[in-house]
Amino acid sequence: MATTSAKTMYEKLWQQHLVEEKAGETPLLYVDRHLIHEVTSPQAFANLKYHGRKLRHPERTIATMDHNISTRSIEINAAGEGAANQLRTLEKNCKEFGITLFGMGHKNQGIVHVMGPELGLTLPGTIIVCGDSHTATHGAFGALAFGIGTSEVEHVFATQTLRQTKAKTMKIEVNGKVGKGISAKDIILAIIGKTGSAGATGYVVEYCGDAITALSMEERMTVCNMSVEFGAKAGLIAPDQTTFDYLQDKEYSPKGDVWKQAVADWKNLKTDDGAQFDHVLTLDAKDIKAQVTWGTTPGQVTAIDSTVPSPDDFTDPVEKESCIKALAYMGLTAGTKITDIKVNNVFIGSCTNSRIEDLRAAAEIAKGKKVSEGVTAIVVPGSYRVKEQAEAEGLAYIFTAAGFEWRLPGCSMCLGMNDDRLLPGDRCASTSNRNFEGRQGRGSRTHLVSPEMAVATAIAGHFVDINA
């Protein structure tokens, strides 16, 4: 029965963090954890200093180096002059304001959205922000997590709060069981294919249904990570035993009685029966096939066993125009079978797909195989810890024996801020999250896929249906 007091998880998180709600002012919310990195923080620190303001809670702020860094060397200078300046600026700022920094060579260093969860810095029932749009990743734990701009980074530094307009709520229910070989990446790409690239703008999305609760924490992170790719403010998954088991005994997780209290509180976070969402979308898990993007927004995605669409397939004039533009940029002809598209690059990494389970799944397919001639393939683990683990399990050896390059952790070719960049006309099967024009290098062409599909593509030299 629907009752007026039934609340969604988002409404509970909102209420629990409301510092002040006043007529004529955007509500003020408390921020529990602030993650920072080298690219979007320097101007915020500079403004803070300019105004002579203090950083309110250095202990709630954690820094790492990820966006700009070399994946070939842990030396700061290896990143190049501009990047090195940003990295040193971060070091200086963290020292000056008393912030813990996991810098180059530190055992906790890694992509901010890989590092936070694996250390237990990401907890259910918290608000987590970071000057990076893929902060949505942390929603996998039932944390309200979203990306912010540098002015907001400064606001959080000074006040430990943010002003936020209340979002609308969307429930995305994925019912049933996915078929064999279908990954979390395929689930989220299929969702984006259904909603379009802006389908959830103004919404906080809650993912639920059997196919979601069956996912591991790392798989849930892959799903929530890409919430921003269809416009959502944040993505949420209700914390459950899978969440608690993952977090127990992590370095920064609560311990002892505090842990017990935390779990008791977290169990109350889930959406109440009968709570109303502004929008509901339902998918049948068994219909989801392996996905490949063909265009220049993540919403331009299709199943592996289909063909490149034609502008005539779209009735909306804006979508039609976007299709024409995307096909021209991607160098694709309508009607081409997806499996006939050849690639010369493969990237396995990013905050979407660089965790140990991703690498295990990828290595399973790479085992005993060889990367196709003419294909350059790199594997970039998400963090130093993932790297160590993958080496200890022999995964790194499987990759290198198959002809993949095994790199040091960082954001790498997901955004190409460092020297891991494609050349004009290069075509890449990538486990990252954005296929925008020029994202991996000017004139380069990106197809988003799961780690399993990326490896299979590297071996074949073209897309293949791994489940056929």
Added chain:
Amino acid sequence: MEKFTTHQGLVVPLDIANVDTDQIIPKQFLQKTERVGFGQHLFHDSRYLDNDGKQENPEFILNSPTFKGASILLTRENFGCGSSREHAPWALQEFGFKAIIAPSFADIFYANCINIGVVPIRLTDNEVNELFKHSSNGKLRLTVDLINNKVTSENLSYNFKLDDFHQYCLEQGVDSVGWTLNKLDKIEEFEAKMPAWQ
């Protein structure tokens, strides 16, 4: 932040949907530690044929003499999607844009605009279509009247909405950090009641 009350300027139509912040300011220009110096790299990959930004692409609308000096950007849905980089609105502002008109904006980009004093204006699809028709000859000058929430020209007039507080901050050029720092008592009160695990 500078106060914004009204602005009159030339409209440049950028007829592309889903313009992401990677297009607005590509990654290779994000290595600065200052807030300035981004305008020259705005839309770099579309604006320049070379990597050094010396050879202008004559086909890109911002290079057209017809639209030189434009200060109002007209564009399509989901503008500013993708990366949270505030460098994107910094670049637009430094280039000379005071307001952006689109049917919809990505959430983070929208907030970033408000925070630096660039006015993001949502109009309906039909209104945006109409503006595209009127602006293609490079003669459409619009007045953005923030006080009355109107976009007008001699023959056109549209209403738009902003959140009350956003409007107040833009009009008054409010230092939002300073504003919140005046509420430290509320923040301290909240912190005193937080559970130990939080």
